[in-house]
Amino acid sequence: xxxxxxxxxxxxxxxxxxxxxxxxxxxxxxxxxxxxxxxxxxxxxxxxxxxxxxxxxxxxxxxxxxxxxxxxxxxxxxxxxxxxxxxxxxxxxxxxxxxxxxxxxxxxxxxxxxxxxxxxxxxxxxxxxxxxxxxxxxxxxxxxxxxxxxxxxxxxxxxxxxxxxxxxxxxxxxxxxxxxxxxxxxxxxxxxxxxxxxxxxxxxxxxxxxxxxxxxxxxxxxxxxxxxxxxxxxxxxxxxxxxxxxxxxxxxxxxxxxxxxxxxxxxxxxxxxxxxxxxxxxxxxxxxxxxxxxxxxxxxxxxxxxxxxxxxxxxxxxxxxxxxxxxxxxxxxxxxxxxxxxxxxxxxxxxxxxxxxxxxxxxxxxxxxxxxxxxxxxxxxxxxxxxxxxxxxxxxxxxxxxxxxxxxxxxxxxxxxxxxxxxxxxxxxxxxxxxxxxxxxxxxxxxxxxxxxxxxxxxxxx
Ligand SMILES: *Cc1c(COP(=O)(O)O)cnc(C)c1O
Numbered sequence: 483x484x485x486x487x488x489x490x491x492x493x494x495x496x497x498x499x500x501x502x503x504x505x506x507x508x509x510x511x512x513x514x515x516x517x518x519x520x521x522x523x524x525x526x527x528x529x530x531x532x533x534x535x536x537x538x539x540x541x542x543x544x545x546x547x548x549x550x551x552x553x554x555x556x557x558x559x560x561x562x563x564x565x566x567x568x569x570x571x572x573x574x575x576x577x578x579x580x581x582x583x584x585x586x587x588x589x590x591x592x593x594x595x596x597x598x599x600x601x602x603x604x605x606x607x608x609x610x611x612x613x614x615x616x617x618x619x620x621x622x623x624x625x626x627x628x629x630x631x632x633x634x635x636x637x638x639x640x641x642x643x644x645x646x647x648x649x650x651x652x653x654x655x656x657x658x659x660x661x662x663x664x665x666x667x668x669x670x671x672x673x674x675x676x677x678x679x680x681x682x683x684x685x686x687x688x689x690x691x692x693x694x695x696x697x698x699x700x701x702x703x704x705x706x707x708x709x710x711x712x713x714x715x716x717x718x719x720x721x722x723x724x725x726x727x728x729x730x731x732x733x734x735x736x737x738x739x740x741x742x743x744x745x746x747x748x749x750x751x752x753x754x755x756x757x758x759x760x761x762x763x764x765x766x767x768x769x770x771x772x773x774x775x776x777x778x779x780x781x782x783x784x785x786x787x788x789x790x791x792x793x794x795x796x797x798x799x800x801x802x803x804x805x806x807x808x809x810x811x812x813x814x815x816x817x818x819x820x821x822x823x824x825x826x827x828x829x830x831x832x833x834x835x836x837x838x839x840x841x842x843x844x845x846x847x848x849x850x851x852x853x854x855x856x857x858x859x860x861x862x863x864x865x866x867x868x869x870x871x872x873x874x875x876x877x878x879x880x881x882x883x884x885x886x887x888x889x890x891x892x893x894x895x896x897x898x899x900x901x902x903x904x905x906x907x908x909x910x911x912x913x914x915x916x917x918x919x920x921x922x923x924x925x926x927x928x929x930x931x932x933x934x935x936x937x938x939x940x941x942x943x944x
Contacts, residue, residue, distance in 0.1 A: 725765025742771020
């Protein structure tokens with residue numbers, strides 16, 4: 483019997499122990515990367531799968547098996563992607579990209595103890611809101627401010643703190659659902675409030691609100707319709723009129739601004755989107771909005787308004803369950819500080835940069851990329867530079883689309899093509915529409931990184 487035959491016989495009769503296998507030289511680099519415990523786990527599966535077979539001692543096959551088994555554990559599950567969907571603030575792709583200043587601030591806060599809730603002057607306990615509240619009041623004109631985990635939490639907390647057990651009046655045209663099961667009527671229920679609907683889907687008048695006010699009313703609420711628009715024969719009551727009515731009856735107005743911006747987008751030639759300052763100036767008593775939508779910061783729910791109302795919110799026990807950690811507070815403070823110099827926002831804040839990016843620049847980028855992309859996809863895919871319209875996303879300006887340019891890919895195997903792009907080291911996510919795969923280049927910042935990985939595109943394998 484040859485030596486190889488003998489080894490095979492022995493492998494079947496007496497397979498090597500898991501410990502012996504874990505010492506195989508071919509496995510050592512994987513053990514360095516993944517740790518011994520995970521590799522031993524994979525080896526057990528291998529030994530079980532190959533029980534009774536001589537293959538069990540095939541070290542190369544074993545290594546490939548273990549690598550495949552552990553791939554999803556060795557690599558981070560949340561990976562970087564190219565968002566070329568045409569939606570700038572894409573909720574599923576993580577919304578706003580942070581400014582370098584915010585990234586640095588978060589990194590510093592991660593590395594060291596900080597003054598999160600500590601006052602170095604007095605040596606006493608400090609308030610975590612003090613890092614951001616002065617910025618929020620300065621930027622919105624409100625008396626007081628606080629922040630929680632996200633805008634959904636801000637709305638829930640505001641309603642719970644100010645209106646639990648009582649009635650809140652909302653127009654039927656504003657009883658919205660936004661993605662991820664956030665529905666205003668459900669939030670009301672969970673906050674312990676009774677929703678009083680007024681008006682109709684398309685038209686609500688001031689008199690509708692006035693007629694609904696009762697001794698049980700705790701607040702009037704206004705909600706930014708976000709991801710849909712009522713056009714045509716439509717009427718909503720402006721915040722200033724609602725505020726006059728509410729204040730005359732001793733009630734507050736709460737407004738969920740949704741995306742909520744701190745600067746007028748018209749500065750960059752974009753359609754108007756209500757700012758938090760405008761809402762406060764109109765007399766709204768409490769405004770909530772998101773940190774990671776148009777504001778361009780980390781996920782957060784910002785609450786600004788009258789001091790007595792903000793105080794009630796801060797004192798509510800639910801606030802503690804929704805508070806921000808030091809990383810996000812650091813990033814949020816750094817983001818808000820950028821707004822002190824609006825003229826430089828375009829260069830410093832990625833969200834504003836993407837929204838304000840000139841169409842001519844996007845077109846030039848598309849034309850530069852066209853040859854490399856056409857080479858990568860091969861002759862049976864047609865590639866062209868085409869005008870498209872990008873969306874802001876996350877509920878801002880649902881109908882106003884920004885003129886942009888895309889690389890449009892057309893072929894008989896579009897699904898496989900899209901899959902091949904998603905299979906790249908940095909997955910490229912486009913948008914399928916009208917029988918084409920579009921890569922909207924408004925949000926492509928890393929041109930070289932995109933080009934460099936094109937040679938690894940494997941359309942055939944998909
Ligand atoms: C986006 C949005 C929310 C939820 O905000 P998150 O920060 O995602 O929790 C609530 N209301 C409106 C109107 C929105 O547009």
